[in-house]
Amino acid sequence: MMKENDKKVGVYICYCGGNISDHVDVEAVRNRVEKMPGVAVAKTNMFMCSDPGQELIIDDLKSGKIDRVVVASCAPSLHETTFRGAIERAGANPFIYEHANIREQVSWVHHGDPATDKATVLISAAAAKARKLKPLEPIRVDAKKHAVVIGGGIAGIKSALEIARNGIEVAIIEKTGSLGGNLNNLGRLAPSGENASDILQEILGKVKAAPSITIHTGCEVTDVQGYVGNFTLDVKGRTDSFKIDTGAIVMATGSVSYQPFEGEFGFGTYPQVITLPTLIEALKQSKYQTETGWFEFGGKPVRNIAMIHCVGSRQIPGIHEPRENGQLNEYCSRTCCSAVLNAANQIKERFAKTRVVDMYRDIRTYGRGQEALYDRASANKVVFMRYEADAMPTVEKSSTPDFPLTVKIKDGLTFNEEMDVPADLVVLATGIEPSDVSGLASAMKLPVGTDRFLLEVHPKLRPVEFPVAGVFLAGTCQAPMDAGEACNAAGAAAAKTCALLSKGVIELDPFVAEVNPDKCQGHGNCVDACIKEGALKLVDVQRGGKTVTQAQVTAAMCLGCGACAAVCPEKAIDLNGWALEQYEDMVDAIVAA
Amino acid sequence: MSTIDLNFEEELKTFCENTALACFNCGTCTAVCPLVNDNFPRKMIRYIQVGAKDAILENANELYKCLHCGLCTHTCPRQADPGEIILGLKRFVVANWRRS
Ligand SMILES: Cc1cc2nc3c(=O)[nH]c(=O)nc-3n(C[C@H](O)[C@H](O)[C@H](O)COP(=O)(O)OP(=O)(O)OC[C@H]3O[C@@H](n4cnc5c(N)ncnc54)[C@H](O)[C@@H]3O)c2cc1C
Ligand code: SF4
Ligand code: SF4
Ligand code: SF4
Ligand code: SF4
Numbered sequence: 001m002m003k004e005n006d007k008k009v010g011v012y013i014c015y016c017g018g019n020i021s022d023h024v025d026v027e028a029v030r031n032r033v034e035k036m037p038g039v040a041v042a043k044t045n046m047f048m049c050s051d052p053g054q055e056l057i058i059d060d061l062k063s064g065k066i067d068r069v070v071v072a073s074c075a076p077s078l079h080e081t082t083f084r085g086a087i088e089r090a091g092a093n094p095f096i097y098e099h100a101n102i103r104e105q106v107s108w109v110h111h112g113d114p115a116t117d118k119a120t121v122l123i124s125a126a127a128a129k130a131r132k133l134k135p136l137e138p139i140r141v142d143a144k145k146h147a148v149v150i151g152g153g154i155a156g157i158k159s160a161l162e163i164a165r166n167g168i169e170v171a172i173i174e175k176t177g178s179l180g181g182n183l184n185n186l187g188r189l190a191p192s193g194e195n196a197s198d199i200l201q202e203i204l205g206k207v208k209a210a211p212s213i214t215i216h217t218g219c220e221v222t223d224v225q226g227y228v229g230n231f232t233l234d235v236k237g238r239t240d241s242f243k244i245d246t247g248a249i250v251m252a253t254g255s256v257s258y259q260p261f262e263g264e265f266g267f268g269t270y271p272q273v274i275t276l277p278t279l280i281e282a283l284k285q286s287k288y289q290t291e292t293g294w295f296e297f298g299g300k301p302v303r304n305i306a307m308i309h310c311v312g313s314r315q316i317p318g319i320h321e322p323r324e325n326g327q328l329n330e331y332c333s334r335t336c337c338s339a340v341l342n343a344a345n346q347i348k349e350r351f352a353k354t355r356v357v358d359m360y361r362d363i364r365t366y367g368r369g370q371e372a373l374y375d376r377a378s379a380n381k382v383v384f385m386r387y388e389a390d391a392m393p394t395v396e397k398s399s400t401p402d403f404p405l406t407v408k409i410k411d412g413l414t415f416n417e418e419m420d421v422p423a424d425l426v427v428l429a430t431g432i433e434p435s436d437v438s439g440l441a442s443a444m445k446l447p448v449g450t451d452r453f454l455l456e457v458h459p460k461l462r463p464v465e466f467p468v469a470g471v472f473l474a475g476t477c478q479a480p481m482d483a484g485e486a487c488n489a490a491g492a493a494a495a496k497t498c499a500l501l502s503k504g505v506i507e508l509d510p511f512v513a514e515v516n517p518d519k520c521q522g523h524g525n526c527v528d529a530c531i532k533e534g535a536l537k538l539v540d541v542q543r544g545g546k547t548v549t550q551a552q553v554t555a556a557m558c559l560g561c562g563a564c565a566a567v568c569p570e571k572a573i574d575l576n577g578w579a580l581e582q583y584e585d586m587v588d589a590i591v592a593a
Numbered sequence: 594m595s596t597i598d599l600n601f602e603e604e605l606k607t608f609c610e611n612t613a614l615a616c617f618n619c620g621t622c623t624a625v626c627p628l629v630n631d632n633f634p635r636k637m638i639r640y641i642q643v644g645a646k647d648a649i650l651e652n653a654n655e656l657y658k659c660l661h662c663g664l665c666t667h668t669c670p671r672q673a674d675p676g677e678i679i680l681g682l683k684r685f686v687v688a689n690w691r692r693s
Binding site (some may be wrong): 304355357376379382383384385406411413414415417419420421422472 | 594596597599614615617618632636639640642643645671686
């Protein structure tokens with residue numbers, strides 16, 4: 001084997017059509033880099049990602065001029081795979097590649113000489129690291145062509161249907177006795193006006209007709225073992241417990257409606273104060289019209305309804321009372337504005353005599369078709385009032401016999417005058433809170449946000465994935481969203497699941513820990529430091545006729561975090577592709593440059 | 594402090610087209626009104642929406658400053674017709690003046 005010092009590094013520096021070269025003197029960088037130890041060739045190109053750019057690398061590899069590659073260009077998230085692909089096409093191992101980002105980290109943020117100098121430094125470090133890159137093989141694991149969806153609301157059902165349609169078996173695990181989630185509690189849905197029960201009937205019919213979907217209602221997952229492609233779930237039913245082996249998991253555990261505390265806007269104190277779900281249920285149960293022309297609640301005609309927005313949402317520290325657990329819901333629940341206006345419209349259109357006063361902090365009818373609900377409410381003569389978070393309306397017993405309740409509000413639309421609104425019924429537009437899945441999240445090491453919703457890897461770039469490979473999320477377990485948005489997310493999570501499992505094997509990046517058996521003394525410091533259960537353990541092995549204890553990595557589970565490498569007193573465990581030695585060389589190169 | 598009266602808007606029907614609830618309180622009419630008066634004419638429209646009858650009667654003199662130039666009606670994005678409403682309110686005030 002060649003010594004590391006014999007490695008021939010090719011450095012390719014990109015102009016990015018001016019994006020880089022307008023601020024970095026690319027030719028000057030090339031001249032400096034060329035003289036660095038180990039650098040065999042240094043070239044520049046207008047667009048390294050173009051075919052001629054990639055050809056430079058391929059030709060130099062094929063002719064034997066170089067055996068390690070550094071490209072200095074845009075962020076690796078854009079073209080790292082492009083250049084690894086070029087190396088593969090030249091017949092070499094794609095992991096002899098190192099990337100230097102001189103666009104986002106240099107030309108877009110620095111100008112003139114400092115930009116040129118910083119580009120030089122980053123490239124020197126990359127070249128120094130490249131000299132110690134080893135060829136690596138991707139980790140290949142067999143994957144079971146089976147997925148488990150946890151939670152059988154519309155998001156769970158929709159993802160199960162899409163996964164099954166692609167020939168992969170699915171099991172839905174639902175905690176309650178039936179599928180459908182919160183849609184079971186809703187009537188006509190905002191913004192389209194479709195009946196929730198019609199939508200459920202349609203998709204549940206499809207689930208029944210899909211032989212590859214198994215439904216486990218009344219069941220909960222108690223533990224999850226294994227890794228991407230090979231998970232084992234412990235499931236507890238009402239009477240029995242069983243295990244399911246699966247390749248991927250979709251979290252679709254949804255949300256619950258906010259329950260106001262005793263006395264919040266008179267809730268629990270006055271029977272005429274109800275939540276939005278209670279109103280929706282009453283509208284579902286009510287005759288389409290009444291003889292009196294008034295909406296009736298609890299058998300009594302309702303002349304005036306006051307609706308209060310943002311109950312249990314958009315809470316502000318210092319203004320709102322936290323729950324016993326210290327929790328404040330600082331987020332907007334996103335569905336209540338449309339749902340409350342939708343209910344107001346149904347009331348006004350079915351029971352013309354009933355008057356509706358809508359008290360909002362803001363109207364957030366953000367989506368397609370939702371603003372039309374607001375316009376319709378205006379046309380329906382709903383009276384709007386606006387309150388500020390620090391001057392919330394209060395609900396009191398009325399001082400006159402005409403109405404049971406008075407809502408007192410400092411109305412921003414009436415020049416902040418104090419108004420008394422007499423009401424027969426007060427509806428609290430209660431928001432959404434995530435279902436409590438803290439147990440499952442900690443068993444699977446899934447990140448949870450400070451708002452208690454499950455947290456994706458990246459809200460824009462990887463919106464339905466967890467950092468744990470093979471686990472996805474969809475629907476309101478992630479954030480407040482309406483049923484349409486939950487279905488979008490479900491489709492995306494299903495597509496990700498299918499792409500992962502369809503080949504039956506999964507290739508994982510080889511940047512994981514590796515134990516040097518010549519050095520490992522079995523201290524086990526690494527095992528204590530490892531943050532991923534099952535990634536690292538101590539095992540007895542035979543060495544030189546003796547039984548010794550050594551650390552062993554399960555490559556498919558290792559996160560490549562390096563916590564183990566940092567604590568090993570023997571320097572016996574290290575990370576492939578990111579070895580300690582490489583960091584040392586990078587630091588030396590930075591100091592020298 | 595006033596108690597809102599959601600029937601007032603109906604009551605006004607005999608004096609003018611009841612377009613007041615079409616108003617979404619944007620304030621455009623106030624911005625274009627040459628009178629440059631505190632929230633006029635939106636204030637009057639708003640008082641109709643919440644049924645603040647007394648407030649309208651107490652501030653009735655403001656109504657008589659209106660030039661009926663029609664700018665407000667012309668620019669209102671909701672076709673709430675504020676100019677016509679001001680005219681209607683004058684009729685209402687005349688009908689109710691010192692009645693009680
Ligand atoms: C008052 C109100 C009004 C609304 N109005 C509208 C509207 O008009 N239009 C609209 O589009 N949207 C509306 N929504 C939003 C809509 O309800 C949601 O977008 C939709 O229900 C989200 O579906 P989901 O599958 O993500 O979650 P959910 O419907 O909450 O389903 C989650 C499922 O997972 C199950 N589950 C939870 N934890 C576990 C566990 N540990 N193991 C197994 N199963 C579990 C639950 O039992 C449930 O069946 C409204 C919401 C509320 C609260
Ligand atoms: S959707 Fe509307 S009512 Fe719900 S929290 Fe957001 S602003 Fe408040
Ligand atoms: S790199 Fe991280 S996850 Fe992998 S074995 Fe070491 S400590 Fe565990
Ligand atoms: S019609 Fe009257 S209220 Fe309207 S803009 Fe002219 S002066 Fe102002
Ligand atoms: S311009 Fe029209 S909508 Fe705007 S405040 Fe005046 S009357 Fe209302």
